[in-house]
Amino acid sequence: MPNALPPAYTIIPPNRPLTGRVSPPGSxxxxxxxxxxxxxxxxxxxxxxxxxxxxxxxxxxxxxxxxxxxxxxxxxxxxxxxxxxxxxxxxxxxxxxxxxxxxxxxxxxxxxxxxxxxxxxxxxxxxxxxxxxxxxxxxxxxxxxxxxxxxxxxxxxxxxxxxxxxxxxxxxxxxxxxxxxxxxxxxxxxxxxxxxxxxxxxxxxxxxxxxxxxxxxxxxxxxxxxxxxxxxxxxxxxxxIEPDASAATYLWGIEALTGGRIDLGVEAYAFTQPDAAAQAIIASYPNMPAVIDGSQMQDAVPTMAVVAAFNNTPVRFVGIANLRVKETDRIRAVANELNRIFPGLAIEEGDDLLVASDPALASSLAGRNSRIKIETYHDHRIAMSFALAGLLIPNIVILDPACTGKTYPEYWDMLRSLGVELAATE
Structure with a gap:
């Protein structure tokens, strides 16, 4: 298990494609x-x-x-x-x-x-x-x-x-x-x-x-x-035990958002876990489908939603009502934190989540100096998925980064191994 982590991490955008080899943790x-x-x-x-x-x-x-x-x-x-x-x-x-x-x-x-x-x-x-x-x-x-x-x-x-x-x-x-x-x-x-x-x-x-x-x-x-x-x-x-497909979604997200290439040591088709289906959707970025049914890959939805924030066209997530009874209400949490990044970026419509994608989102926020503090709700998947936004947007602060220890204790070390700078933040 990793050493104690700071109260928060500020993610420094790498401004380059991220490449390397990462072995996801076991499922x-x-x-x-x-x-x-x-x-x-x-x-x-x-x-x-x-x-x-x-x-x-x-x-x-x-x-x-x-x-x-x-x-x-x-x-x-x-x-x-x-x-x-x-x-x-x-x-x-x-x-x-x-x-x-x-x-x-x-x-x-x-x-x-x-x-x-x-x-x-x-x-x-x-x-x-x-x-x-x-x-x-x-x-x-x-x-x-x-x-x-x-x-x-x-x-x-x-x-x-x-x-x-x-x-x-x-x-x-x-x-x-x-x-x-x-x-x-x-x-x-x-x-x-x-x-x-x-x-x-x-x-x-x-x-x-x-x-x-x-x-x-x-x-x-x-x-x-x-x-x-x-x-x-x-x-x-x-x-x-095979590697964790839910953890792999963050690596696929890193590839998509930075235009990089990460060798996971296993191809998406080799996973038996349902979240592996998210790879093809994430790889379609910046032209993700207009409607994504997340019912059979629920843990991948926060990752896909953050990637979708930078997509060319809006994305609606359906079949995700069960996300309301996970570690937190993940529909509400994802909507809240996307709107913290930019008001109106996400809308809850019943149990659907509409991400009002903006391909210019990163450039429009490039000059903003104020910190964007992401509340993680003690939920590892909120922390890990919103860290991806920090690869493109400056001053993204992930609160309670230690919560990733629930399923991916080495997550922040993994980001560092790819060259991402993390600043300990009070």
């Missing part, structure tokens, strides 16, 4: 899936290419509190040794604002004999979890969430039920993934079915299914909205 989404599945498998699993960040550290710590041995042989590996069963922790599991860890463990702890409280920080306590709790209760699992958000209390009896369970996945695909990953501990086959066809970022369910199969689960898609899971449990395995 946060896949790392947390693999950590949990390894903890639910009897034996020792070695995870390579893993992300070490705030979210994955919180997941690993929670697993240790439930009797799993999680060693860290190097900076990108975990070695997980487990009996194949979690045990009740001595106290509540605190998971900060890690959505994957919170949702995944809420289902997984139902396999424990005993009572477990899954909790998070003040931001996590505003993020909905009721659909998952309702689904667990329908399986006969005692689960309570008085506010519909964490904390959640789960009183498990070591079993996960059987039969059909319906889940509303429209707010988050993480609810679906959570049920699927716990389902191999059912008393019999479990069918996980969506209550409707809407699901937030379906591609992440595909990541879940691939990881489950790698650890020995027997899971099949019955149709577009349901999956059948056999009660096989999991077996330990060695598993390699």
């Amino acid at each position: 946060k989404s896949i790392t947390n899936r693999a950590l949990l599945l390894a903890a639910l498998a009897e034996g020792t699993s070695t995870l390579t290419g893993a992300l070490k960040s705030k979210d994955t550290v919180l997941m690993a710590r929670a697993l240790r509190e439930m009797g799993v041995t999680v060693d860290e042989p190097d900076a990108t590996s975990f070695r997980v040794t487990s009996t194949g069963r979690l045990v009740a922790p001595a106290g509540p599991l605190f998971l900060g604002n890690a959505g994957t860890a919170t949702r995944f463990l809420t289902a997984a702890v139902a396999t424990i004999e005993g009572s477990v409280v899954v909790d998070g920080d003040e931001d996590m306590r505003l993020r909905p979890i009721k659909p998952l709790v309702d689904a667990l209760r329908s399986l006969g699992i005692a689960a309570e969430s008085p506010t519909g958000c964490p904390p959640v209390t789960v009183r498990g009896n070591g079993r996960f039920g059987k039969g059909r369970v319906e889940i509303d996945g429209s707010l988050s695909s993480q609810y679906v993934s959570a049920l699927l990953m716990a389902a191999p501990f059912g008393d019999g086959p479990i069918e996980v079915a969506l209550t409707g066809k809407d699901i937030g970022a379906r591609g992440y369910v595909d990541l879940t299914l691939a990881a489950m199969r790698a650890f020995g689960a027997a899971v099949e898609a019955r149709d577009d909205g349901s999956w059948s899971v056999q009660p096989t449990g999991y077996r330990a395995t060695d598993f390699h």
Whole structure:
């Protein structure tokens, strides 16, 4: 993990194409899936290419509190040794604002004999979890969430039920993934079915299914909205984690805005994560599409929106309502901060975000000496995406740069490695 960062960074525009080689960190989404599945498998699993960040550290710590041995042989590996069963922790599991860890463990702890409280920080306590709790209760699992958000209390009896369970996945695909990953501990086959066809970022369910199969689960898609899971449990395995496609979007944004070329060591087509679809859209800059459906690449939307600010023509982002229940309301946050750069640059229209692109934006602000302080709302993606604006506009100040530690602790070092000057700012 990096040393303590200053309260803010002022980004000095490099005024040249940025080139070089950058290895993105491992996928946060896949790392947390693999950590949990390894903890639910009897034996020792070695995870390579893993992300070490705030979210994955919180997941690993929670697993240790439930009797799993999680060693860290190097900076990108975990070695997980487990009996194949979690045990009740001595106290509540605190998971900060890690959505994957919170949702995944809420289902997984139902396999424990005993009572477990899954909790998070003040931001996590505003993020909905009721659909998952309702689904667990329908399986006969005692689960309570008085506010519909964490904390959640789960009183498990070591079993996960059987039969059909319906889940509303429209707010988050993480609810679906959570049920699927716990389902191999059912008393019999479990069918996980969506209550409707809407699901937030379906591609992440595909990541879940691939990881489950790698650890020995027997899971099949019955149709577009349901999956059948056999009660096989999991077996330990060695598993390699691909680079993080959401992190790669910032590198693609750097290429587009500066006219540079960055070698990521992996082509966009090689990613299995849904955010990789953003590469083609970002690469179309400065002629990005007039309408971009962000429903299946939600974490890439802030990056695309900042790039779109400099596009030749306006861009409307649709299908992004779920961004309102992320680490912060990202639709509002992106609109607020784009308008902080230049009033009227962004408009919220319902749950759409309209970016009133201006190809002359950078030149029109070139002579402005006053600082533009970007509020990051404790949200790593707001900080990292708006840093891209500072590559073209002078005096962009990113507040609370340390928040990037949630998924990309080396983000600011990465910018420096490409020749971007960062001035520590009070």
